[in-house]
Amino acid sequence: xxxxxxxxxxxxxxxxxxAPGPLPPWRAITPIDQSEQGFMLWLRVEPDRAAQAxxxxxxxxxxxxxxxxxxxxxxxxxxxxxxxxGEPFALPPQEDWPRAARTLAWIERxxxxxxxxxxxxxxxxxxxLNACAEGAAESAHLGFWALDMEPLNPTLTRxxxxxxxxxxxxxxxxxxxxxxxxxxxxxxxxxxKRYRHWGFDPVAAPASAATPAP
Numbered sequence: 001x002x003x004x005x006x007x008x009x010x011x012x013x014x015x016x017x018x019a020p021g022p023l024p025p026w027r028a029i030t031p032i033d034q035s036e037q038g039f040m041l042w043l044r045v046e047p048d049r050a051a052q053a054x055x056x057x058x059x060x061x062x063x064x065x066x067x068x069x070x071x072x073x074x075x076x077x078x079x080x081x082x083x084x085x086g087e088p089f090a091l092p093p094q095e096d097w098p099r100a101a102r103t104l105a106w107i108e109r110x111x112x113x114x115x116x117x118x119x120x121x122x123x124x125x126x127x128x129l130n131a132c133a134e135g136a137a138e139s140a141h142l143g144f145w146a147l148d149m150e151p152l153n154p155t156l157t158r159x160x161x162x163x164x165x166x167x168x169x170x171x172x173x174x175x176x177x178x179x180x181x182x183x184x185x186x187x188x189x190x191x192x193k194r195y196r197h198w199g200f201d202p203v204a205a206p207a208s209a210a211t212p213a214p
Contacts (some may be wrong), residue, residue: 001094004149005103007183008049010018012108027207028042033088033138034076034081034088034089035072036070036072038088038089038123039072039075039088039089040072042087042088042089043052043064045196049091049160051083052091052099053071053075053091053113056071056091056092056097057071059094060074060096060097060101060104061156062104063098064105064164065101065104065105065108068104068107068108069104069107069118069119069120070123072089072117073121073123074090074100074104074120074123074126075089075090075091075118075123076089076093076120076121076122076123076124077089077090077122077123077124077126077129078124078129078130078133078135078141079121079122079133080120080129080132080133081129081133083120083132084128084129084132085132085202086126086128086129086132087129088125089173090125090126092123092124093144094127094143096143096144096145097144099143099144099145099192099193100107100123100124100144100147102176102192103145103146103147103178103190103191103192104147105146106143106176106192107149107190108174110168110172111149111165111168111190112183113155114164114165114168115151115153115161115164115165116151116152116153116156117151117152118149118150118151118152119149119150119151119152120147120148121149121150121185121187122147122148123141123144123146123147124141124144125139125141125142126142127142128176130142130197139195140179140189140191143193145174145191145192145193146185146189146190147181147190147191147192148187148188148189149188149190150185150186150187150188151186152204155201157184157186158186161182161186161188162182162201164181166180166189166197166200169197173195174195175191176191176192177192177194177195178190178191178195179191179192179194179195179196179197179198180197181197181198181199182198182199182200182201183199192214
């Protein structure tokens with residue numbers, strides 16, 4: 001008869017006290033991450049997810065921003081999704097799609113020429129996940145205005161990133177109602193909700209014209 005390994009309960013044997021319960025179906029078959037593979041498997045859990053994702057991609061393509069970033073990156077929720085019991089990806093309401101399209105267009109037109117390619121780490125968040133992830137109560141992520149990202153250039157330092165984007169934001173941000181913010185390291189935030197900035201280091205980025213906002 002088959003024998004179980006030391007860390008695998010034999011068939012029918014109760015789990016040890018404190019052992020985790022069964023995973024939701026999609027988590028049981030895919031790595032718990034926000035990779036492209038994880039996205040493709042996440043889409044299969046509910047029958048309408050793939051069709052909705054295709055509609056979002058078609059909309060971005062029609063707006064001329066379909067190739068700026070992979071859809072799975074744009075639809076990532078928050079880095080803390082797992083600790084918060086949320087989903088790794090989200091399908092925003094259709095009325096919010098144009099906001100992300102405008103943000104993507106500004107990233108392509110102003111951010112990439114300044115610092116090179118980026119990887120989008122976070123987009124739309126539902127209110128419960130946003131609150132758990134300690135997002136602002138009126139976060140631009142709630143309406144799909146905002147995208148958080150990191151530069152792919154491994155030699156780009158935080159001071160250089162801030163100085164470059166600060167100059168770009170000062171020159172071109174107000175005309176497009178662009179918000180710009182910085183997190184720890186080289187992660188930063190762009191949205192088209194309203195013109196403002198936050199998280200600037202006055203030593204690294206002295207030349208900012210906007211009024212700081214949380």
